[in-house]
Amino acid sequence: GFKSEDIEILATAAQVNDPELLLNPQFFPIMASPYTALKNLKIKPNISLVLKQFKKLSKLHSMLLVEGMGGIMTPILQDYFVTDLIKDMKLSTVIVTRTRVGAVNHTIMTCKMCEKYKIPIKGIIINNFDVDGYRVKELKRDLENLTHVSVLGSIPFIDDMSDRSLYRIFKKNIDFKS
Template identity: 30%
Template sequence: MTIPGLFVTGTDTGVGKTVVTAALCHILNRLGWSYGVMKPIETGWDGTTGDWPPDAGRLVEISGYTGDPEDVLPIFFEQPAAPLMAARWTGQTVDVDRLDRAWERQRRRHDFVLVEGAGGLAVPITEDLDMAGLARRWGLPLVVVARAALGTINHTVLTVAYARAKGIPVAGIVVNQFVPDPADPTRPDNAGMIEELTQVPVWAVLPHFRDPDAPAVGEALAASPGFRRWLTGLLQESRKG
């Protein structure tokens, strides 16, 4: 592959990164690709409730992963906070080498790996590394998941600007959970304005799903012209390689 995978980030927490990552898994399943999934760090889970925390568990389920749990989720913390804060809360530090080892194992097994970050790009992992730094460290272009509501233009433009300042390419933007609002007639124009200001393609404006299961969201993403253009380009490049 011309790229080793994608790093799915968001303009904020709770914008739907896991939903979009799972949707990408569904699309790759349909294509018959062998791919890896990672949630390098998940917070808000103590390791005792179920086999997996919510985000990593969803990716494992849709991808069908059956290997070593540490290769998907190398590090987790009980405190629901940014990794640096969650680690400090328990007197620990984030072992970046552990993250790198899990990444390298994934890369040896798969040509393509989907990595879901935590929060947004500036979320700190250590004193010297944030989520943007992790994406750059692993050579992964970004998919930015953005809200559909008021404020999304500012949040998304700032996220793309931060990525560029860190030297990380942004492959595309997904505007998630769009709901028409009679009180905000400009809402349908947000995606076009984001694309104009960032010069990054908006892959899709995903509608609101009452139950955002991976197949339904994946089909909506796969049907979007913006995403199809990107995927077609990726497939063409991979055949050349």
């Protein structure tokens, strides 16, 4: 298995057998931003390795899904953030938000940072409905009105992480044509 549970789930869902070092070139065994993990573990960052491995993956696969690390302004170095990594990889983004209180504010701020850094936004996905949060229809309406970004769909909490189940849920709930 992989050191990272997230990488294992994503690799399984994508049905790829790429080595972990290619998929996750710099792993931090603590739950923290890369900046904090690097400081606490006294490890030197290796952005060039991350970019090199990304280029290799780009040549191996026709489509890549690059998972973020906690948010658009997550620090990697003192003066290098996830926004910088996205720019260096020349990627556009899909913003994933939740339904809990604060989601509108957080999503608007994320959109504003993408605008500031000139990162194209492909759309927004509403993830894991929170029973105490916004109703999905209202949140979709408000986010589209306030951000002028399309909500591609919404994904409920997924208990069954099998490939077939994930595919069915995504196909039913996400508008990939947008």
